[in-house]
Amino acid sequence: MISEMFQKLWDNGIIQMGVWETVYMTVLATLFSYGIGMPLGLILSVTDKDGIHPIPVLNRILGIIVNIFRSIPFIILMVAMLPVAKFIVGTSLGNQAMIVTLVIAAAPYVARMVESSIKEVDAGVIEAAKAMGTSSFKLVYKVLIPEAKPALIIGSVISMVTILGYSAMAGTIGGGGLGQIAITYGYQRYNNDIIWICIILTILIVQIIQEAGTRITHTTDKRIN
Amino acid sequence: MIEIKNLNKSFKTANETIFALRDINLTIQDGEIFGIIGLSGAGKSTLVRCINLLERPTSGEVILDGRSLTELPQKELLQVRQSIGMIFQGFNLLTQRNILQNVCYPMEIAGYKKHDAVRRAVELIELVGLADRQKSYPSQLSGGQKQRVAIARALATSPRYLLCDEATSALDPNTTQSILDLLKEINQKMAVTIIVITHEMKVIDQICDRVAVIDNSRIAESGYVSDVFTNPQSEIARDLILPKANTTESMTGERRLRIIFDGEASSKPVIANLILECQVPVNIMFADTRDIDGKAYGQMILQLPDDMRQQERVLSYLKANKITFTKEA
Numbered sequence: 001m002i003s004e005m006f007q008k009l010w011d012n013g014i015i016q017m018g019v020w021e022t023v024y025m026t027v028l029a030t031l032f033s034y035g036i037g038m039p040l041g042l043i044l045s046v047t048d049k050d051g052i053h054p055i056p057v058l059n060r061i062l063g064i065i066v067n068i069f070r071s072i073p074f075i076i077l078m079v080a081m082l083p084v085a086k087f088i089v090g091t092s093l094g095n096q097a098m099i100v101t102l103v104i105a106a107a108p109y110v111a112r113m114v115e116s117s118i119k120e121v122d123a124g125v126i127e128a129a130k131a132m133g134t135s136s137f138k139l140v141y142k143v144l145i146p147e148a149k150p151a152l153i154i155g156s157v158i159s160m161v162t163i164l165g166y167s168a169m170a171g172t173i174g175g176g177g178l179g180q181i182a183i184t185y186g187y188q189r190y191n192n193d194i195i196w197i198c199i200i201l202t203i204l205i206v207q208i209i210q211e212a213g214t215r216i217t218h219t220t221d222k223r224i225n
Numbered sequence: 226m227i228e229i230k231n232l233n234k235s236f237k238t239a240n241e242t243i244f245a246l247r248d249i250n251l252t253i254q255d256g257e258i259f260g261i262i263g264l265s266g267a268g269k270s271t272l273v274r275c276i277n278l279l280e281r282p283t284s285g286e287v288i289l290d291g292r293s294l295t296e297l298p299q300k301e302l303l304q305v306r307q308s309i310g311m312i313f314q315g316f317n318l319l320t321q322r323n324i325l326q327n328v329c330y331p332m333e334i335a336g337y338k339k340h341d342a343v344r345r346a347v348e349l350i351e352l353v354g355l356a357d358r359q360k361s362y363p364s365q366l367s368g369g370q371k372q373r374v375a376i377a378r379a380l381a382t383s384p385r386y387l388l389c390d391e392a393t394s395a396l397d398p399n400t401t402q403s404i405l406d407l408l409k410e411i412n413q414k415m416a417v418t419i420i421v422i423t424h425e426m427k428v429i430d431q432i433c434d435r436v437a438v439i440d441n442s443r444i445a446e447s448g449y450v451s452d453v454f455t456n457p458q459s460e461i462a463r464d465l466i467l468p469k470a471n472t473t474e475s476m477t478g479e480r481r482l483r484i485i486f487d488g489e490a491s492s493k494p495v496i497a498n499l500i501l502e503c504q505v506p507v508n509i510m511f512a513d514t515r516d517i518d519g520k521a522y523g524q525m526i527l528q529l530p531d532d533m534r535q536q537e538r539v540l541s542y543l544k545a546n547k548i549t550f551t552k553e554a
Contacts, residue, residue: 128317128375131277132331132382133306142333146321222321222362 005191014181019201022177025095025167026205029102030160036107037159040066041114042140048119052126052144053136069108074166077105079173098167098175106163113159117151118144150221157213161206168202178202227253227276227386227420232285234271245271247442249285255385258412258419260433260450262465265424268442273388273422277309278302289386307335310379310417314391316371318363324350324374325359331381342381349377353407369400376407380415387411389421393428401425405432426465430454430515438462454515455487455522456549466513480529480536481510481553484543488520495548496525503538505530526553 009015044062047055069077078101082092085100121144129143145152171179178198186194234246245268253259263269274280276287278294287294294305318327325346332342350359353373363371372392379387389408393401409432412419421433429436429450437447438461445459457463484495500507507527514523529536543550 122315122317122320124313124315124317125319127279128311128313129319129330129334131279131306131309131311131388132334132378133303134334135303138334142330143319147319149321222323223364 003191003193005185005189006193006197009181009185009194014185015197015201018176018178018181018198019205021095022164022167022179022202023205025098025102025170025175025177026160026164029099029106029163029167030156032099032103033106033110033159033163034156036103037110038114040107040111042118042144044111044115045118045144046136046140052130052139066108066111069105070112074105075169075172077101078166078170081105082173093174095176098170098177102163102166102170105166106159109162110155110159113155114152117148117155120151121147150217150223153213153217153220157210157217160209160213164202164206164209226255226290227251227418228286228288229272229276230286230288232272232275232282232287234268234275234280235283244442246275246282249444251437251444251447253418253420255418256412256416257434258409258421258432260421260423260429260436261439262423262426262429262436263439263461264465267439269422269424269439270390272439273390273420276386276388276420277306277311307331307382308384309386309388310382310384311388311390312372312375312379312392314394316363316368316375316395318371318374318378320363323360323362324355324366327363327374328377328381331378335382345381346377349380350374352380353377367400368396369404372396372400372404373407376404376411380411380417385416385418387417387419389419389423391422391424394423394425401428402431408432430517438465451488451517451520451522454517455485455524480531482527482529482539482543483551483553484525484527485549485551486514486521486523486525487549488517488522493546495546496527498546499539499542503535503542505535505539507539 006015040062044059044066045051046053047059047062049056049059072080081101081104082097084104085097086092088100089096091097125147126139126143129139134143167175167177168179168182171177171181171183174180178201182195182198185191186198229249229251232246232249233244236243236245249272261269261272271280275282278287282295289305289309292305294302297305319330322330325343328346328349329342332345337345347359350356353376355370355373355377358366358370363374366374387408392408393404396404405428408419408421411417412432421428423429433450435448436450436453438445438453438459440459440461445461446453446457453462454466457466486495496507496509499505507529509525510528511526512523514521514525529539
């Protein structure tokens with residue numbers, strides 16, 4: 001049974017706005033997270049002691065920084081990073097502030113994701129490329145990234161779904177999106193149906209992301225077809 | 226010419242130092258096919274990686290056409306590597322690139338113009354017999370086809386040397402044969418010096434001019450294939466040439482002779498003549514002969530009768546006919 005509250009929210013376009021905000025935050029936060037996490041992950045894998053250009057000290061320092069950020073629960077990190085958000089985007093409320101905190105939380109996660117994808121590249125292929133006189137720099141963008149592409153795409157889908165989950169938590173501190181609607185109109189005003197509708201909409205978004213990711217992986221991975 | 230001088234390679238682990246190669250000295254002449262054979266773990270793969278410095282020797286020198294590679298700065302070393310092709314047991318093709326793009330790869334690295342690279346790649350793919358598979362991806366090819374692509378790729382930058390690391394070890398006998406034929410053809414037509422690492426006697430036997438037998442990190446012996454095959458000096462070479470399971474451990478006494486066929490006496494029916502002329506029944510206990518460049522090489526172990534006079538007759542016959550033999554203890 002759909003309540004009056006839902007009707008009101010729908011008519012005022014608040015549900016639609018929530019979906020849009022969630023998608024907007026998730027997509028932008030994923031993009032920025034990769035902007036930071038991708039190079040970080042590449043450096044982590046390349047400078048590893050078994051990597052193509054070992055720099056143990058740098059690897060250790062970056063590893064520790066990434067681990068620190070990854071070990072803080074998101075809900076705490078999110079609150080702690082609000083001043084940083086205020087400094088960067090001028091406010092600690094709303095989508096843009098949340099994107100900042102999401103990126104800070106997700107970038108280290110993305111870095112580990114990228115690192116593990118790159119490490120999956122067959123050592124024999126790397127050796128062959130080295131034997132053909134490939135420099136370390138070219139090895140990264142001509143061999144490591146293209147060879148790891150299917151794993152990187154799968155990783156980005158997993159990261160995106162995780163970021164979507166984080167963005168819902170951001171609703172508790174006024175971050176907007178479906179999370180905030182579920183908290184404000186559902187939980188705080190005892191409308192269970194609003195909570196369930198937000199859950200269903202979130203599931204739909206996740207399914208769409210997952211399906212799109214799987215299709216892209218399948219059509220681009222030359223090992224399958 | 227590749228010269229390897231006093232080369233040592235050791236790996237340090239947490240508690241110990243492992244010596245992978247000790248005091249290796251080798252000279253590989255231009256135009257030859259040089260084989261390096263040994264059991265797994267003998268150090269042969271490390272040795273071939275020291276030639277293009279994928280593994281840096283702990284001490285010693287690798288000299289390529291008069292230039293010492295160990296002293297080259299990184300940038301020049303990368304250029305030198307472009308003049309040494311390499312193929313592997315696992316093929317190591319780029320999985321996300323099609324055949325044409327794989328063969329183009331080394332030319333991209335070497336800075337060829339795209340147009341020239343594609344033209345050369347098409348030629349090479351045709352040379353290795355895969356003209357109709359240009360747009361296929363490695364996952365769509367069989368092992369033998371993948372190795373052909375790897376060979377085309379290795380030849381793309383017109384290298385003077387080709388390193389083959391167990392290149393046929395993952396292939397079935399028929400495919401091995403066709404890859405060996407291809408390597409021989411490349412050696413002859415394109416004047417590429419080939420260094421072959423293998424644990425298979427057959428590979429050495431079929432395409433190599435000279436061979437080095439490596440055992441326990443050292444070179445046990447080296448020389449022309451025909452010499453090493455007919456008269457192996459080291460125990461490891463004997464083991465590799467005459468597989469242990471086939472040797473005749475149950476034979477007794479001093480009545481055994483090991484006859485060595487060195488390619489000259491092979492046109493004659495040696496054993497038949499020996500029996501007819503000496504009127505002595507001999508027992509063939511073991512025989513392993515093979516045809517190398519149209520001549521027969523190999524060994525045979527004969528059991529002689531107890532009668533001393535009959536034995537003498539056989540020995541003097543062999544001496545008179547200049548047939549190499551040793552008394553087996």
